[in-house]
Amino acid sequence: MPRDATDTDDMNLAVNMGGLPMKNPVTVASGTFGYGQEYNQYFDITRLGAVTTKSLSLKVRAGNKPPRLVETPAGLLNAIGLQNVGIETYLSEKAPFLRKQGATIIGNIYGHSPDEYVELASRLEQESAADAIEANLSCPNVHDAKTASGAVLVSQDPDAIIEYTKAIRSATTLPLFIKLSPNVADIQEPALAVQEGGADGVCLINTLLGMSINPKTRRPRLSNIVGGLSGPAIRPVAVKMVWDAARVLSIPIIGTGGICTANDAIEFLLAGATAVSVGSMTFRQPDAPMQVLDGIKTYLKQHRIERVEELIGAMEV
């Protein structure tokens, strides 16, 4: 598929996401884009600022039992349970495709301990299979041991976030981002913990916990009972959390949560995000990330803005 020459025309779409140069601010949310190959038939995935992979674990994971998915008002609940091919298959079968295409890669990783994250990050760096690391400390759909403070997710325990982040930081020179859960009282606490741990950026937000019950059968609609809510239903929550975090952080933010259009993406930039991920919308519209990118360009032209970076945190009150 031919490159779109207009991506570099007369405006500067480039952003620096914590040391990762992105030619534009648009990436995809981990878990909504497979390993990139799935969508390359609908658009040239190298047009993305970066491809973010499905969460990779040390070993292949089968994930949760079905049903794993239920549609909800303006969104969906999922409880996939981090089914993935495992790091070794990613390195041998998935990364080569992304590299051959020339995509910028954010490798999303998931482990059960700091050591596992360290190994995953090290493998990705050693094999040049990622240009940045995004550590998922916030999947709501796996049932691992609680942290020392009793939190269900590492992302809900600032001390654990610092411990994990420091460990991964020491293992890689690649830009390091931490993906956080919105299922906390105050997003500033975990966001500041990420910064204290030495990461280069924060990704906000993972899915919101939710559930749905079938009145006819009186059963939960997900076999996992609870799942993660995504889609446009959660966008206002995500924008607010990005705004909250941006006010206290000096490291940049990847904003995500229900982005469907360029205007949605621009909301996140105005709230303080440096980059944005299109997630569930790609399920509805396979080329949605490109529509968002093209729409951002149109917005910049219409508003005579030369550099997309001018929009970051530029909300006026």
Add this chain to the structure above:
Amino acid sequence: MTGGPGARFLSDCEVLANDEVAPEQWRMRLRAPSIAAEAKPGQFCMMLTNPTQYPFLRRPMCFEQIFDQEVTILYKVEGEGTALMAGTPPGQRIQVQGPLGIGFDTDDDAFARHIIVAGGIGVASFPSLAKALTARGVIPEVIIAARHAHLILCEDFFRELGCEVHVATDDGSLGEQAFACDVLTRLKPDSDTRVYACGPMIMMKTTSDAAIAAGANCVVSLEAQMACGDGACLGCVVESTEEAEGEAMVRVCVDGPVFDTTRIDWAAHNLAYAP
């Protein structure tokens, strides 16, 4: 839009006709030249039901019939998405992505006898299959089963193709009062028979059990909640009989929707979660 490798297309297709053929059962005829050119019996498409974001997800629909420039979709109004589809007038355009998934193997001549077993709206993918089989001189037998008489669809179509058709309803309101699996057993399939089943999960399980007990080959066309249709979201999986962790689940969208029944771990599948 382009299809690219695998020749899948994302196109705005004109609705040519959209009619209620039985209570709550609709047939939509779409002008979809690129999709029709590639589509195979048993494959499906993802249909955008509305221009807003509610309902958010598209609806997976198998092809009922595949023509030169057109396809038809047979669907049941179950919820908000399909209700919006039913309200789409001819002339309007609707976004369709496809063809997706792995359909029926219509060229396999390993079996002398072919029996189609349809449960309710599960009949929807079988007209194209029956047409493809008869085109190469194989006339399938067809069992159409449903809860009530008005849910028996496509009977005339199969008869006109020359198929022997057996109709069964749960309440005896049309044909015999029986379940699909019992009719199948009575037809005495054997090791030279391929059975094609599509319908509710419980119906496919019992039909599959009956086919396997008779020594027949059996393929099932599964239905699942889907988000992407492209193998990315991993939302539509079912348990497989593979033991390796990486193959414990199969994706209905890209590994299926048509599976050899021996690949599906029916014992692990929790039928209580049926919608």
